[in-house]
Amino acid sequence: MLALIDSNNFYVSAERVFQPALRGRPGCVLSNNDGCAISRSNEAKEIGIKMGTPYFAMQEQQQLGEIWWRSSNYTLYQDMMRRITGIVRDTFPDQEIYSIDECYCDLSSFAYHDIEKQAILLRSKILQYTGVPVCIGIGATKTLAKIANKIAKKEHASTGVFFMDTQEKIDYSLQETAIEDVWGIGPRYAIKLIKQGFYTALDFVNLPEDYVLKLMTIQGRRTWRELQGERCIPMEYEPPAKEGISTGRSFCKMETELAPIEEALAFYVANTAVKLRNQQCVCSRMFVYLQTSQFAVVHRKYCAEIDLKLLVATAETGKLIKEALAGLRKIYKPGFRYQKVGVELRGLIPDTQVQASLFEAVPDAKELKMQQALKVIDQLNSSYGRDMVRYGTMGFSKSWAMRQEFLSKRYTTRIEDVIKVKAY
DNA sequence: TCTGGGGTCCTAGGACCC
DNA sequence: TCTGGGGTCCTAGGACCC
Numbered sequence: 001m002l003a004l005i006d007s008n009n010f011y012v013s014a015e016r017v018f019q020p021a022l023r024g025r026p027g028c029v030l031s032n033n034d035g036c037a038i039s040r041s042n043e044a045k046e047i048g049i050k051m052g053t054p055y056f057a058m059q060e061q062q063q064l065g066e067i068w069w070r071s072s073n074y075t076l077y078q079d080m081m082r083r084i085t086g087i088v089r090d091t092f093p094d095q096e097i098y099s100i101d102e103c104y105c106d107l108s109s110f111a112y113h114d115i116e117k118q119a120i121l122l123r124s125k126i127l128q129y130t131g132v133p134v135c136i137g138i139g140a141t142k143t144l145a146k147i148a149n150k151i152a153k154k155e156h157a158s159t160g161v162f163f164m165d166t167q168e169k170i171d172y173s174l175q176e177t178a179i180e181d182v183w184g185i186g187p188r189y190a191i192k193l194i195k196q197g198f199y200t201a202l203d204f205v206n207l208p209e210d211y212v213l214k215l216m217t218i219q220g221r222r223t224w225r226e227l228q229g230e231r232c233i234p235m236e237y238e239p240p241a242k243e244g245i246s247t248g249r250s251f252c253k254m255e256t257e258l259a260p261i262e263e264a265l266a267f268y269v270a271n272t273a274v275k276l277r278n279q280q281c282v283c284s285r286m287f288v289y290l291q292t293s294q295f296a297v298v299h300r301k302y303c304a305e306i307d308l309k310l311l312v313a314t315a316e317t318g319k320l321i322k323e324a325l326a327g328l329r330k331i332y333k334p335g336f337r338y339q340k341v342g343v344e345l346r347g348l349i350p351d352t353q354v355q356a357s358l359f360e361a362v363p364d365a366k367e368l369k370m371q372q373a374l375k376v377i378d379q380l381n382s383s384y385g386r387d388m389v390r391y392g393t394m395g396f397s398k399s400w401a402m403r404q405e406f407l408s409k410r411y412t413t414r415i416e417d418v419i420k421v422k423a424y
Numbered sequence: 425t426c427t428g429g430g431g432t433c434c435t436a437g438g439a440c441c442c
Numbered sequence: 443t444c445t446g447g448g449g450t451c452c453t454a455g456g457a458c459c460c
Contacts, residue, residue, distance in 0.1 A: 030428090031427085031428035031429075032428045032429060033427095033428065033429095034426090034428095035426080035427050035428055036427050036428070038428070038429095052427075052428090053427090054426065054427040055426070055427080056425080056426045056427080057426090057427085059426095072428085072429095098459095098460085099459080099460045100460070101460080102460080183458095183459080184458070184459085185458085186457060186458050186459080187457095187458095188456080188457060188458085189457080189458090216457090217434065217435075217457090218433095218434075219433070219434070219457075219458075240432095242431080243431085243432075244430095244431080244432095245430090245431095246429085246430065246431080247429085247430085248428095248429070248430085249428085249429075250427095250428070250429090253425090253426095254425095293427085294427085295426090295427055307453095340428095342429090344430095402428095403426095
């Protein structure tokens with residue numbers, strides 16, 4: 001058996017731990033740039049706020065009740081999750097951290113009759129220690145555990161646990177699960193399936209395997225087999241090496257001039273390069289994109305991207321910024337209202353395996369010195385705050401920086417904020 | 425006026441190799 | 443009548459996840 005531990009309305013729950021006044025009232029956490037709802041309280045769901053509802057549309061709904069909003073505070077959520085997974089690990093040690101609010105545990109080493117009781121205890125322990133409510137779904141595969149988790153949230157709110165241990169329970173759960181709610185079946189495939197008259201997970205699992213393969217390729221077949229109880233998606237105890245690292249953000253207002261866009265891009269490149277160095281990698285390719293709003297109606301749309309190949313793979317911020325800005329100048333066209341710029345570092349390789357270029361000298365004394373300097377800069381920035389030491393091209397105004405109008409404190413990680421909580 | 429960001433995997437087709 | 447076969451790499455596009 002596998003367990004899926006999944007927090008309820010995680011971002012909202014994390015905010016409520018430190019701001020009790022938000023409890024019992026409809027509210028939501030907004031996406032970056034305070035764009036739209038990405039986590040909603042149950043009360044907000046009840047008054048019809050949907051996932052992805054734009055902020056401005058919710059303001060129009062304000063007359064329905066006292067809605068609260070928070071900007072997303074990933075520093076806080078990440079740290080709350082670190083606490084939760086630590087508690088989980090004490091009970092179920094074979095753990096995969098799947099996302100910021102979910103983890104899977106392999107229960108193979110547990111006696112069958114103990115599992116449900118252990119899960120119920122674990123769930124109340126997490127609530128007691130962190131204040132965050134979670135639900136636990138237990139099933140034979142990851143896909144079944146996902147469904148069990150949804151049933152736990154819907155029908156077993158008091159214990160928060162659903163143990164899918166009999167065929168009757170499996171059949172019932174599949175019958176109760178709409179096709180679009182199956183993990184691995186997205187909106188596109190759901191539409192295809194519904195058009196052909198298949199509405200529930202049970203309808204899907206009763207289809208012939210060949211039919212599923214033809215309609216949805218091998219990924220779809222994997223989901224189908226998982227629903228039959230065959231484990232196809234293995235546990236991943238260590239996160240696999242990333243294939244690319246990217247950063248891209250919307251500006252707080254539309255930008256038309258090149259200068260602020262260059263500044264923003266330099267910031268994103270610098271922050272992405274830190275992530276690259278933290279995992280002891282260099283990159284050999286870089287992808288820069290620039291776009292107008294996809295929702296633009298009145299103004300003309302424009303999306304451009306450029307794929308840059310680096311002669312020698314590097315993680316040096318200065319070199320990466322220089323390349324990225326040269327790329328940006330090639331794709332930038334005046335006369336548009338730009339909404340977003342971004343960068344993705346690709347072709348990641350360990351920094352011990354850099355292939356020298358035929359045309360450039362291997363790392364010389366100057367380059368080694370620069371690598372040393374970057375180490376010091378990274379240390380300074382991690383101690384004294386991000387971008388404390390920065391490249392001139394990154395500027396100081398940050399006039400383009402994203403909106404975070406309703407940002408809460410970093411209650412658990414930032415000393416100044418902790419002191420404020422005590423005072424409160 | 426205002427609508428997120430960061431990822432992965434698979435497939436088909438084209439270009440190339442011997 | 444009939445013009446090979448086996449392979450790699452890259453890219454674009456489509457689908458999915460949180």
